[in-house]
Structure formats: C-alpha cells, structure tokens
Amino acid sequence: MNDLSKISGLTRAAGISALHEGYMPGFGNDFETEALPGALPDGMNSPQRCAYGLYGEQLSGTAFTAPSHQNERTWCYRIRPAVKHVGRFSKIDLPYWQSAPNVDPDVISLGQYRWDPVPHAQESLTWLTGMRTMTTAGDVYTQVGMASHIYLVTASMQDEYFYSADSELLVVPQEGRLRFCTELGVIDLEPKEIAILPRGLVYRVELIDGPARGFVCENYGQKFDLPGRGPIGANCMANRRDFKTPVAAFEERETRSRVVIKWQGQFHETWIGHSPLDVVAWHGNYAPVKYDLRTYCPVGAVLFDHPDPSIFTVLTAPSGVEGTANIDFVLFRERWMVAENTFRPPWYHKNVMSELMGNIYGEYDAKPQGFVPGGMSLHNMMLPHGPDNEAFEKASFGELKPGKLDNTMSFMFETRFPQHLTRFAAQEAPLQDDYIDCWDSLKKRFDGTPEGNWD
Numbered sequence: 001m002n003d004l005s006k007i008s009g010l011t012r013a014a015g016i017s018a019l020h021e022g023y024m025p026g027f028g029n030d031f032e033t034e035a036l037p038g039a040l041p042d043g044m045n046s047p048q049r050c051a052y053g054l055y056g057e058q059l060s061g062t063a064f065t066a067p068s069h070q071n072e073r074t075w076c077y078r079i080r081p082a083v084k085h086v087g088r089f090s091k092i093d094l095p096y097w098q099s100a101p102n103v104d105p106d107v108i109s110l111g112q113y114r115w116d117p118v119p120h121a122q123e124s125l126t127w128l129t130g131m132r133t134m135t136t137a138g139d140v141y142t143q144v145g146m147a148s149h150i151y152l153v154t155a156s157m158q159d160e161y162f163y164s165a166d167s168e169l170l171v172v173p174q175e176g177r178l179r180f181c182t183e184l185g186v187i188d189l190e191p192k193e194i195a196i197l198p199r200g201l202v203y204r205v206e207l208i209d210g211p212a213r214g215f216v217c218e219n220y221g222q223k224f225d226l227p228g229r230g231p232i233g234a235n236c237m238a239n240r241r242d243f244k245t246p247v248a249a250f251e252e253r254e255t256r257s258r259v260v261i262k263w264q265g266q267f268h269e270t271w272i273g274h275s276p277l278d279v280v281a282w283h284g285n286y287a288p289v290k291y292d293l294r295t296y297c298p299v300g301a302v303l304f305d306h307p308d309p310s311i312f313t314v315l316t317a318p319s320g321v322e323g324t325a326n327i328d329f330v331l332f333r334e335r336w337m338v339a340e341n342t343f344r345p346p347w348y349h350k351n352v353m354s355e356l357m358g359n360i361y362g363e364y365d366a367k368p369q370g371f372v373p374g375g376m377s378l379h380n381m382m383l384p385h386g387p388d389n390e391a392f393e394k395a396s397f398g399e400l401k402p403g404k405l406d407n408t409m410s411f412m413f414e415t416r417f418p419q420h421l422t423r424f425a426a427q428e429a430p431l432q433d434d435y436i437d438c439w440d441s442l443k444k445r446f447d448g449t450p451e452g453n454w455d
C-alpha cells in the first residue's frame, strides 16, 4: 500500500537516478530545478507564454521589501495557478491541533512536567487527524511564538492536501517513516532526520513505514535560520551543505481532492478536481528542506565546565530582540565528555526562556530514568530544573576520565515565551505524576565545613 506505485504519477527530472533520490544540497540557496527540460524560463520570471503551457507564479516567504539577505521567494511554473487549487471554504474541526493563545482555565502550566510517549490510537490517523498539540506559546494572530505537537500517523493522506498559512513546521521524527509530497518536490523522512515545511507550502503526507510518531515545532514567527557561529568560525555545528532540498516533481492527477488550510488557528477545507502538486519547475530560495542530525558536529568544553546549551543550537528563529530567540532548536547528541574537575551534566537551572524537550532515542545525561524515547518534558519560564538524584550522584562521584555519551539524541524547543499546556497534554497524554519526585532524594550536603558532607 505504501510502495512507490502509489506515487507513480510523479515525474522526475531526467538524470535523477531513482524516484525520491533527488535532493539539492545547501541551506537557503537559490535553487533551480525542472522536472521537464526547458520548463524554467531563461533569465526572466514572467515570459509572455511559459513553456509547456505552464502558469508562472510567485510564492513569497518574506515581505517583498525584506532585507536582501533575508528575502525569500520562489517562482513556480505549474499546470494551474494556485488560485485554481482553492474554492469556497468551510470550517472543519481538528480539535487536537490547537494554536496560541490557548490558555485553559482548568489547566496549570506552572510546574515541571514530563510525559511518556503518547501511545498510538486504535483508529487510523493521518498527519492532520493525528496531530496532538502539547503546548502553545505567544500568539498565532500576530505571528509570534510557537506550538509543540506530537504526531501519531498510521495512515496516508489520500487525495488530501494541506498547508499552514500560520506557520512553518519543523518535523522531528521519532519512529516510522513519512513521505512529504510537496509542491516543490518529495522529502522522505525518518528518525535522526528533521524537515522544515515552509509557511504556505502545499503537501500531502504518506506513511512509508508505520506507525509513525514524532515531534513538531510549529513556528508562528520569523523563519528558522542557522545560528551565527561567532568565534567558532566557518565550520562545525550544522553545516549548510548537509541540508537537502528536493528537486522538482509534479503530479498530473485529475481526481476530486480536498485541500485543508490552517489559517489563524482555524482549519478550513475546500474541494477541487485535481492534485495541487503540479509545479513542473521552480527556482528560488523559499523551499522545504531536510537535514540529517547525524551530520551535526557538536562543539563543547575541552578542558573544564559545562557551556550553555545554546552551544548545541541547530536552528534559531529570531524574535526581533537580538539574541533572544522566538525558538531555538537545540540538539543533545552523542559526544565525548572530557572536562576536568567538572560537574559534567547540565547544571541546575532557572531560565527566562521555556524549555520543551523530546527524546528521539537513548538516555539523556541529566535524566537517566524516566525521560524515554518518544517522551517529552517541559521546564517552563523561570521554573527550576536540573539533573535528577541519580545523575547528580553519578556525576559527583564518577571518575573524570574521558567518556563517550553514546546512543543519545534528545532535543529542545526553547522559546522566549511561556508555554501553556493544552487540555490534551494535561488530561489525556501520559503525564508522569511523579516526575518532580526525581529531585526528592537530593540531599543537603552543607554541614558548615569547607569540604561539605559527601557521604
């Protein structure tokens, strides 16, 4: 059911060796790609008549007048203009996909929270019906803040397409494989990879291997970008060449289809008679992208102390206040620990930013128990947190020889805005009621002597 025959309508550029192997390297490059030779106009955007009878159309990802180093747009050459891919709208209900502001008076967001993996349901769920919002922050109406979601996907979208006018989506798979058939090409995605689906991009999500579960950061604000490296220089962390954007691929499918649009926190459907994935060629720098987290090169302390976790930033979405992100996407992956005379795990912490974490696989050093793959935790704005008792003891008494943190990949969506739990997160998802007990057995070690009591 999920084999390649399902998407046999896709046509690929000549020279691409196999379906779905076509990606172009680079982050924010100005790409050009065509699925039929000569479909892209040469040296201009709007010829009087486009090749193959295509329509030329611009997709603007930033204001026309955004500074040139931030300006993003893509020119599409497509079978029908996008105005033919929408009709009249009716509102539909996707009650588990919530947007900020979403402050439920019955829900307390103040607290340290941790969840076991949200289990898969009996019913079959698509990308749309299987999205479960955990937290929201900021305000979707004014395009600031974010939402965090878990997706549970057991079924492909069929003759169904989606776009979010509210947000770009950062997708972090934890299990299963998904195929994103987008207007601008096809992205196959599996755990240890991430993808960014830009605001306004139309796509259909298919299940390749299921069930699929993962995390989504829905960014209402300015787009994710690579962080500046400062004195680290031109290399390490996430490198531009490791980001992959798909080559053009189109469908010529004349079947009744549903297009669902998320707009100002509400969902709307419209019906059309064909596939909207009809872009034969495109050029520009506003495009979906995927990235293999195994190519992330972590930089850390090589003599003593534990740097701020921002050193592991993969992507940052600015908020307008310099250095204070709307969202940072931070990765805690395999690495060597070598610091001398140092408490090596994350230090105890109270943060003006709020920290939503997810575990992709393995064990996280501050929480050897309870923070499991597929699980999440939230340490909200100005809420203290840090290593549990077991991690504290291990790190305080362990021999400080070089040691590899192996088989570990967790991440953080860190935002300058407080995060509000949804009713689902507070009442339906598998919240660990005893999470705060993990700090219970931390002892008082102060005994008035400079040595302290380390018994």
Ligand SMILES: O=C(O)Cc1cc(O)ccc1O
Pocket (backbone or CB within 6 Å): 307, 308, 309, 345, 346, 347, 349, 355, 366, 379, 385, 386, 412
């Ligand atoms: O585990 C956490 O909550 C995240 C975190 C990581 C780190 O390296 C330092 C501080 C911190 O809060």
Ligand SMILES: [Fe+2]
Pocket (backbone or CB within 6 Å): 349, 350, 351, 355, 379, 385
């Ligand atoms: Fe923290």
